[in-house]
Amino acid sequence: RKEVEQDPGPFNVPEGATVAFNCTYSNSASQSFFWYRQDCRKEPKLLMSVYSSGNEDGRFTAQLNRASQYISLLIRDSKLSDSATYLCVVKPNSGYALNFGKGTSLLVTP
Amino acid sequence: NAGVTQTPKFQVLKTGQSMTLQCAQDMNHNSMYWYRQDPGMGLRLIYYSASEGTTDKGEVPNGYNVSRLNKREFSLRLESAAPSQTSVYFCASSVGRATDTQYFGPGTRLTVL
Numbered sequence: 001r002k003e004v005e006q007d008p009g010p011f012n013v014p015e016g017a018t019v020a021f022n023c024t025y026s027n028s029a030s031q032s033f034f035w036y037r038q039d040c041r042k043e044p045k046l047l048m049s050v051y052s053s054g055n056e057d058g059r060f061t062a063q064l065n066r067a068s069q070y071i072s073l074l075i076r077d078s079k080l081s082d083s084a085t086y087l088c089v090v091k092p093n094s095g096y097a098l099n100f101g102k103g104t105s106l107l108v109t110p
Numbered sequence: 111n112a113g114v115t116q117t118p119k120f121q122v123l124k125t126g127q128s129m130t131l132q133c134a135q136d137m138n139h140n141s142m143y144w145y146r147q148d149p150g151m152g153l154r155l156i157y158y159s160a161s162e163g164t165t166d167k168g169e170v171p172n173g174y175n176v177s178r179l180n181k182r183e184f185s186l187r188l189e190s191a192a193p194s195q196t197s198v199y200f201c202a203s204s205v206g207r208a209t210d211t212q213y214f215g216p217g218t219r220l221t222v223l
Contacts, residue, residue, distance in 0.1 A: 004152075034211075043200055043214035044153070087152070096141060096160055097168055098212060102152040 003027060004090050006101035014109055017078050021104045023071045023088030030099075032091035033064055035073050037084045038103065044087055047073075078108045111136050114215035116201050122221045123191045131186040131218050133201030139213075140206030142184035143168075144176060146197040147217075153200065159184055161206065191222045 006023045013019045025033075033050035048055065050062040050071050061074040071088055088101035114135045123129055135142065143158040145168075155168030159178040173195060175187045184203075188195060199218045204210040 041217075043216050045214070046211045049211075096143070096158050096166075097155045098153075100153040102150060 002101075003099045004088055004101040006086075006088050006104045008102060008104060010105040010107055012107045012109060013078050015078060015080060017108075018074065018076045019078055019106065020075075021073045021086055021088075021106075023073075023101055023104075025069050025071070025088075025090045025099070027090070027092055027099075028066075028069060029093040030069075030090045031093040033062075033071050034089040034091075034098075035060075035062060035071075036087040036089055036100075038087055039084045044100075047086070075106075078106075080108050080110065082106060083108045113137065114201055114203055114213055116199075116215035116218050118218060119216065120219045122223065123188075124223050125192060127191050127222075128187065128189050129191065130188075131199055131201075131220075132183070133185065133215055134183045135201075135203040135213070135215075136182065137203060137213065138181070139203035140181070141204045141210075142178065143202040143204075143212065144174070144184070144186045145200045145202065146170065146195075147200060148197050156186065156199075188220075191220075193222045196220060196222045 035047040036044040037047045038044045054063045059076045063072045085103040087103045090099045117132045144156040145153040157176040162181045201215040202212040204212045
């Protein structure tokens, strides 16, 4: 079983819609959690870290459920510029490696 | 600040050729990483350097070598390229602690014929 699993999508949503992505991870001792964004043929960039109490950054809300070992990302009022692949990233409790999910593709349409 | 830079941006090699991918960062970060990204596979760690003078294997190190030349530079070498090494290679850096954000370079698109 892959350590980090995501629905690859694509998620096609109209502008202004709310969309949510989930991600599950297998290592219960994982330490840190992130969402990265990757535009087509570009490098991944940090979107936001995910904290145990949940956190919000503008239109983006991230949640962590340690008991069920899943992470979510909610995007409200979607913009065309939100079209990208969203990578769920989990840091195990030891070492320096990050475990990346394969990504969820989002396409926001006019 | 340029952040993380990588050269070259694109490269085509023939099987058996060698090459070195260069990476440099100007953020005074201690840790640097090399990943490869293949369609449907996600990013996989090849090697990393937790600090200047140290290197360690990641998930997929076979066929690669690395050099942490100094604090700024971390190179990845393919001694004898194989078609299975066709991929997009990303270099990244972080301040140093394992939970720190990793900043990625723009990538090198390598094709091995």
